[in-house]
Amino acid sequence: MAKGKFAVLLTAVMFFATVGTVSAVDEIRVGTIGPTTGWATIFGEGALQGVKLALAERDYKFNGIPIKLFSEDTKADVEVMVTKLGSLKNRDKVHFIIGPSLGHEGMAAVDWGARNPDTPMLIGYSAPEDITMRKATYSVVRPGWTGAQVIFNFGQYCAKDLGYKKIIIVGQDYSYPWDQAAGFIRGFLENGGEEVLRIWHPVEAVDFSSIMARLASLSGEYDAVLNNSGGAQVVAFFKQWKQFGLDKKYPQILGQANVPIVSMLPELGDQALGVYSSLHYYDGNPSKANQKFREDFKKAYGHYPDVIAMQGYDAMRVAFKAMEALNGKVDDPKAFVEAVRKVKMSNAESPRGPFYFDSFGNPIQNIYIKKVVKKDGKLMNIAVKTYENVSQFGPYANMAQKYMAGPATTRDYPPGKKAEYFAEIEKWFGKDYVKNLKKNGGWK
Amino acid sequence: MNGSDPRLIKPVLASVLTVLLLSLPWLTSDYFVMMTIRIMYFGLLTMSLCYLAGELGLVSLMQAAFFGIAGYFVAILQTRYSLPFPIPPLAGIGVAVLAAGLFGLLAIKAKGVYFLMLTLVLGQLVWALASQWASMTKGDSGITGIYAPVLFGFSAEKSKTVFYFFQLFAFSGVVWFLAALKRSPFGLMLRGVRDSETRMAMLGYPVMLLRYLAFIFAALVAAVGGVFFAYFTGLINPHSVSLTANVEALMASILGGINTLFGAVLGTGILKTLDVVLSGVTERYVLVMGVMFLVIIMFAPKGIAGSARQIWEAYKGKMLSFLALGNKTAKP
Known part of the structure; x- marks a missing residue:
């Protein structure tokens, strides 16, 4: 008797369960993933705040359909991340995932994406180029950036506009700074620079006295120093830079993309004045979209956003645009990814300016050469030059395959001396490329 | 016969456990199977640590390095040199054992805090290699695209059930090996060394030879875990050979009870499950786990398995008679 009742109940439950999945979406389920505890909290938390702001703008609804957010913490550990991606997919049954934010997380996420093509993913702040190059997979789109994409033109700018010939890069010894250095070297050496010397220090180092002494002794030979670190290391570097009197020996510090970001400026103070860097977003952008984003963000969280939050915000807004194109039918992953890849954001829609996706799923966007200035008593980045519509391949957009066939970046590849570097690109890009480069005196 | 004969408890428990483990994929969800797989490979790492701690009285900070070396070799041999299935895992375990043979020569003479420091240094060495030798290990981005093998026509990559049995087989083998080792003359001699080295x-x-061999056996256990880690997650990066990974295993072993193999698995199970379950409930889950850890250290220094055993020993008589009583009343 009891068994019979149970069977009826079970059938009923199963019946309603199937009916539930057949009918139209009655709830849009969005997953986010990123480090929200541990050393990398600033990256995960920032992106998540951006996503939440974009959701709050629409009251967590799309055309009346409620949106539910599931956020998971990776602790910056990829094994944890892969497990939690599984939780989001199988337990929470999310329609798509926004995240993650760190380099190694992104590489693992795209690998997961290739094995789970039915769960669309919009990468957050994660910047290794292979996510949308050698490992690119259809269901993974990145409304963000690659490390090299934003710095190719900075190398060019330093060689052409600032007229530097020899530069020293000091940075943390791991993949992300290596990629930054590589992108910079390509832009710098191909446009008239002569040498880039790389000095690597342990990731956690905060005492740079030996490096400072070396920089001081090299100051006669080199034109400028580029700081290629992040977080506390940048603050320590800038402080010791002044203590050792290097501000009198070099014109100013150059920074990698992440150096003078908004969260860093108050910590650096006036030492940051005049720092040049490059990125696909700058906080001083006077566009309406950016001003609104900044003020809304400040109202919600009490401080101004930086590029990390901007990217979470943009990712969610790209998803909204895709939903609009599909009329809210997010339960067809293939159609959703297709719609995401077709999204074009205008200057009025994104705080960073206009962008659209290339065939690999990475934005083609403006790259700004930024300079830190003081405006109304506050430090901010303004754009001194804009390079429009830069792809992740930078100047190599029409020879993407050759670029991807080349060796991977390491701590000392590509070579930093002009002659060795040119021998190397001749091998991978061909003689004609080098000939053209010499004829035009750099990129066109 | 009386159902509560103490001699019968062990075999009954063992067969119930065996049946449960064998039927797990059909009893539970895919998600549960995934968690069990994770607990097994991390459990192997914890067990390797517990084995050294329990049998030698030494806490090692480089077991994650052996775990990672095996994982890295699987990754490199498979993705870079495309070697067919049994070679990468066997080579991985082999190299990890060789590495243990080499590092063991340096580490095994030290004791107490010196052993701790030596293994810390050697472990960091392996970590630095994984992070810096980018042309081989791809640096901090890690190696992706590792696929689990096809076994007797069944793909362990596509089916979690196949992977589960593949791993369960290896896991049981290792547990059996360690348990046998503990009971063997070798195990007894080792315990003698632990308790009074001078007398032995x-x-x-x-x-020295005994300690050296134990060190190598422990590395072997960690290496098997590393192979399954690489296969299941499909990737490996320097985090898996880092100090953090080793400390997590240490925490699991303290939680479960550092002197027993069962404690190692129990501790890993609790830690890894809480990690996923609690993080879904509250953003402050690390705090909750920290408090829980503190409570365990203060009130159950032998870990959960150790305390459970103490309670069992203390109340064994009462419980058995209670069970017997229950059986009698149940009879018509």
Whole structure:
């Protein structure tokens, strides 16, 4: 008797369960993933705040359909991340995932994406180029950036506009700074620079006295120093830079993309004045979209956003645009990814300016050469030059395959001396490329 | 016969456990199977640590390095040199054992805090290699695209059930091996060394050799875990050979009970499950786990398995008679 009742109940439950999945979406389920505890909290938390702001703008609804957010913490550990991606997919049954934010997380996420093509993913702040190059997979789109994409033109700018010939890069010894250095070297050496010397220090180092002494002794030979670190290391570097009197020996510090970001400026103070860097977003952008984003963000969280939050915000807004194109039918992953890849954001829609996706799923966007200035008593980045519509391949957009066939970046590849570097690109890009480069005196 | 005969408890428990483990994929969800797989490979790492701690009285900070070396070799041999299935895992375990043979020569003479420091240094060495030798290990981005093998026509990559049985087979093998080792003359000699090294040396036992072999056996256990880690997650990066990974295993072993193999698995299970379950409930889950850890250290220094055993020993008589009573009343 009891068994019979149970069977009826079970059938009923199963019946309603199937009916539930057949009918139209009655709830849009969005997953986010990123480090929200541990050393990398600033990256995960920032992106998540951006996503939440974009959701709050629409009251967590799309055309009346409620949106539910599931956020998971990776602790910056990829094994944890892969497990939690599984939780989001199988337990929470999310329609798509926004995240993650760190380099190694992104590489693992795209690998997961290739094995789970039915769960669309919009990468957050994660910047290794292979996510949308050698490992690119259809269901993974990145409304963000690659490390090299934003710095190719900075190398060019330093060689052409600032007229530097020899530069020293000091940075943390791991993949992300290596990629930054590589992108910079390509832009710098191909446009008239002569040498880039790389000095690597342990990731956690905060005492740079030996490096400072070396920089001081090299100051006669080199034109400028580029700081290629992040977080506390940048603050320590800038402080010791002044203590050792290097501000009198070099014109100013150059920074990698992440150096003078908004969260860093108050910590650096006036030492940051005049720092040049490059990125696909700058906080001083006077566009309406950016001003609104900044003020809304400040109202919600009490401080101004930086590029990390901007990217979470943009990712969610790209998803909204895709939903609009599909009329809210997010339960067809293939159609959703297709719609995401077709999204074009205008200057009025994104705080960073206009962008659209290339065939690999990475934005083609403006790259700004930024300079830190003081405006109304506050430090901010303004754009001194804009390079429009830069792809992740930078100047190599029409020879993407050759670029991807080349060796991977390491701590000392590509070579930093002009002659060795040119021998190397001749091998991978061909003689004609080098000939053209010499004829035009750099990129066109 | 009386159902509560104490001699019967162990075999009954063991067969219930066996049946449960064998039927797990059909009893539970895919998600549960995934968690069990994770607990097994991390459990192997914890067990390797517990084995050294329990049998030698030494806490090692480089077991994650052996775990990672095996994982890295699987990754490199498979993705870079495309070697067919049994070679990468066997080579991985082999290299990890060789590495243990080499590092063991340096580490095994030290004791107490010196052993701790030496293994810390050697472990960091492996970590630095994984992070810096980018042309081989791809640096901090890690190696992706590792696929689990096809076994007798069944793909362990596509089916979690196949992977589960593949791993369960290896896992049971290792557990059996460690349990046998503990009971063997070798295990007894080792315990003698742990309790009084000078006496064992005086009696003519090769103390150093015993310790050295135990070190290598422990590395072997961690290496098997590393192979399954790489296969299941499909990737490996320097985090898996880092100090953090090793400390997590240490925490699991303290939680579960550092002196027993069962404690190692129990501790890993609790830690890894809480990690996923609690993080879904509250953003402050690390705090909750920290408090829980504190409570365990203060009130159950032998870990959960150790305390459970103490309670069992204390109340064994009462419980058995209670069970017997229950059986009698149940009879018509």
